[in-house]
Amino acid sequence: MALLTLLLLSFSTSVIVAIWRATRWTSDGPAIESTPLPGPRGLPFVGSIFALSPVNPWLTFHKWSQEYGPLYQVELAGTSHVWIADEEIAFDLLSKKAKIYSDRPHIPALMDDNRTSGQYLPLLSNNSQWQRQRKFAKTIMAASQKAAFFGYPELESIRLMKELLDQPSSYNTAFESFVSRVTCRLAWGTSVAADELKQRARELLIGVSPTGSLLNKIPFLMLLPDCLSPAKAWERRRARTERAFFLQMQDEVRANLAPSSNSPSPTSSTTTADRPETRQPPSWTAMFLSPTQNPPHGIPTATEGAYAVGMHGIAGALTIAAPMQSFCLALCLHPQHLAPLHAEVDAVCPAAPPTLADLPRMPHLRACIRETLRWRPPVPTGIPHRSTAAAVYRGARIPAGAVLHPLEWSIARDPRRYPHPDVFDPRRWLDPASPAFRAPLSVHPAITGHSQFGWGHRVCQGQGVAEADLFVGLGALVWGFDVQRAVDAATGAPVPVPSMDFAALLIAKPRWFAFELRCRSEARRAWIDAAFREGREAGRYEPEREYWDSKNGVLGWGKPNEGNVTIRTLGPWENSSLFAIHCPVYVQHHSLLIVSACIPIGEHTDTVLSHALSNSESQNLLPSQVKIRVISAMPRMTKAVASQPTLHPMTVL
Numbered sequence: 001m002a003l004l005t006l007l008l009l010s011f012s013t014s015v016i017v018a019i020w021r022a023t024r025w026t027s028d029g030p031a032i033e034s035t036p037l038p039g040p041r042g043l044p045f046v047g048s049i050f051a052l053s054p055v056n057p058w059l060t061f062h063k064w065s066q067e068y069g070p071l072y073q074v075e076l077a078g079t080s081h082v083w084i085a086d087e088e089i090a091f092d093l094l095s096k097k098a099k100i101y102s103d104r105p106h107i108p109a110l111m112d113d114n115r116t117s118g119q120y121l122p123l124l125s126n127n128s129q130w131q132r133q134r135k136f137a138k139t140i141m142a143a144s145q146k147a148a149f150f151g152y153p154e155l156e157s158i159r160l161m162k163e164l165l166d167q168p169s170s171y172n173t174a175f176e177s178f179v180s181r182v183t184c185r186l187a188w189g190t191s192v193a194a195d196e197l198k199q200r201a202r203e204l205l206i207g208v209s210p211t212g213s214l215l216n217k218i219p220f221l222m223l224l225p226d227c228l229s230p231a232k233a234w235e236r237r238r239a240r241t242e243r244a245f246f247l248q249m250q251d252e253v254r255a256n257l258a259p260s261s262n263s264p265s266p267t268s269s270t271t272t273a274d275r276p277e278t279r280q281p282p283s284w285t286a287m288f289l290s291p292t293q294n295p296p297h298g299i300p301t302a303t304e305g306a307y308a309v310g311m312h313g314i315a316g317a318l319t320i321a322a323p324m325q326s327f328c329l330a331l332c333l334h335p336q337h338l339a340p341l342h343a344e345v346d347a348v349c350p351a352a353p354p355t356l357a358d359l360p361r362m363p364h365l366r367a368c369i370r371e372t373l374r375w376r377p378p379v380p381t382g383i384p385h386r387s388t389a390a391a392v393y394r395g396a397r398i399p400a401g402a403v404l405h406p407l408e409w410s411i412a413r414d415p416r417r418y419p420h421p422d423v424f425d426p427r428r429w430l431d432p433a434s435p436a437f438r439a440p441l442s443v444h445p446a447i448t449g450h451s452q453f454g455w456g457h458r459v460c461q462g463q464g465v466a467e468a469d470l471f472v473g474l475g476a477l478v479w480g481f482d483v484q485r486a487v488d489a490a491t492g493a494p495v496p497v498p499s500m501d502f503a504a505l506l507i508a509k510p511r512w513f514a515f516e517l518r519c520r521s522e523a524r525r526a527w528i529d530a531a532f533r534e535g536r537e538a539g540r541y542e543p544e545r546e547y548w549d550s551k552n553g554v555l556g557w558g559k560p561n562e563g564n565v566t567i568r569t570l571g572p573w574e575n576s577s578l579f580a581i582h583c584p585v586y587v588q589h590h591s592l593l594i595v596s597a598c599i600p601i602g603e604h605t606d607t608v609l610s611h612a613l614s615n616s617e618s619q620n621l622l623p624s625q626v627k628i629r630v631i632s633a634m635p636r637m638t639k640a641v642a643s644q645p646t647l648h649p650m651t652v653l
Contacts, residue, residue: 037073047075058380085410098456103386109215137461153472162532168517183316189283201317246310256280322509326376354475367426382406
């Protein structure tokens with residue numbers, strides 16, 4: 001009897017398992033036998049987090065892709081991260097199977113849940129907020145692109161050239177200002193808020209970067225009261241300031257849209273030519289506030305509308321300046337590509353810098369821009385997705401809740417599509433024999449459709465703005481200037497150019513490096529001066545505005561005039577040195593900042609660090625007059641290093 005019972009139980013179990021297997025489905029269809037994804041073996045609880053370098057961590061992920069294959073899994077602090085290092089696999093999962101791979105992971109460092117707050121379209125889950133904001137973004141981008149982005153890139157390219165002419169060593173600031181001003185005009189019709197927009201972007205970048213805010217490394221700090229968690233207090237103030245800024249800009253546009261007193265009252269029969277005049281230039285906010293939309297574009301509140309516009313402003317200010325700096329880096333390391341650029345721009349635009357209308361006739365410039373994005377992708381680890389269901393792909397299990405990363409650094413280095421992938425070679429986009437070539441050259445190469453702008457349902461709606469800014473901005477650079485490596489005045493030798501010294505936040509931006517920008521001729525210098533003077537006299541170049549009183553204690557980040565900064569060395573890491581900075585007088589921000597810089601260590605460290613801090617992304621977080629005190633023993637510099645100190649800016653990790 002016992003044997004019969006055992007046989008019946010065994011049979012029943014087999015039937016249940018068979019039915020379960022027959023009815024279970026995965027993203028690839030009926031269930032198949034699966035195995036865990038390969039990947040490095042980490043430590044309990046923390047996983048492989050200590051195996052990552054704080055300097056260019058994407059290189060570690062790229063190395064693992066070569067060791068474990070193009071699809072592998074890494075455990076980091078209790079979360080499964082799946083890394084995709086192949087374009088075909090990324091398309092299969094993130095585009096074809098977008099239904100289960102289009103969610104976004106939670107970012108602990110943000111005050112409001114990024115998935116449901118309605119504040120940042122790229123970070124929202126696939127919900128009703130995301131759907132209506134994505135539709136709104138598509139509408140405003142199409143309308144502004146049809147209007148050639150209202151001429152804003154060309155207008156600001158003149159100011160860009162003027163700033164490069166006057167202060168060529170501040171090229172990084174000039175590039176960031178150019179992008180921020182164009183985006184600011186698109187968002188609100190004015191450039192006066194460009195500096196504030198840059199600051200909003202910097203602070204948000206710290207919050208969303210895995211290596212940025214301390215809250216992303218130690219999430220439980222968000223559970224503590226502000227007085228016990230300076231990082232949380234900082235984030236609360238950042239979020240409060242951002243909201244106030246977006247709503248204030250929206251209110252200003254709303255006020256400018258009010259008809260002037262001598263304008264006729266609008267009626268149903270008023271023609272376009274007879275409509276009341278306003279003081280408001282075209283902008284995305286003006287489109288949102290259009291009286292023909294109720295509620296505006298399906299967005300139910302003014303606050304959500306303010307974020308729907310402001311988020312695009314921040315996204316543009318964050319990302320577009322990085323490839324502009326990488327473009328200069330490429331030309332310094334590969335100067336042979338500058339002469340063809342000059343030849344093309346001189347043939348197409350002999351009298352004035354390029355405009356968007358010249359884009360079809362300048363394939364070499366477009367090829368250099370496209371190659372820059374491939375060679376040094378601005379988001380090398382990709383924007384992460386999150387799986388909403390367990391699935392099997394090519395026999396390997398992808399767990400539910402896993403964070404999927406399209407590893408753009410590796411995708412852009414597939415030797416089958418990009419022979420000699422580590423070489424900057426824009427000719428690969430122009431040679432019909434190259435695997436990357438596409439015809440016609442009046443359209444291709446183009447950066448729109450590049451995987452850096454996302455996959456599947458998460459494709460960036462603003463890629464047309466990025467293309468316009470890069471083409472017009474870099475076209476103005478090439479039209480007006482020579483880009484050359486700096487020369488040491490004492491030895492006459494070229495100053496070394498670091499090819500992989502990048503900021504450690506989510507956006508991989510080259511740290512400041514020395515190179516020469518020289519105006520190509522006196523005639524072009526005169527053209528730049530005259531064009532800028534004309535624009536300034538016409539009121540087209542207003543100075544940036546300060547939005548917050550530095551002593552208000554509630555909004556903004558008024559930094560103290562001076563303060564003592566203590567720096568403790570944490571030890572070398574590859575070609576960099578890690579430091580802890582403690583600034584007691586600036587307790588509103590994290591009292592402890594971890595920074596990284598490729599700088600010499602020794603008797604001149606105080607001077608070098610002072611220069612680095614004053615030219616870094618941290619400059620808005622520290623006293624304007626920094627007094628450095630190094631409190632740990634460090635090896636003295638060698639004589640060779642001391643003679644050529646490297647002054648690379650530091651960046652908050």
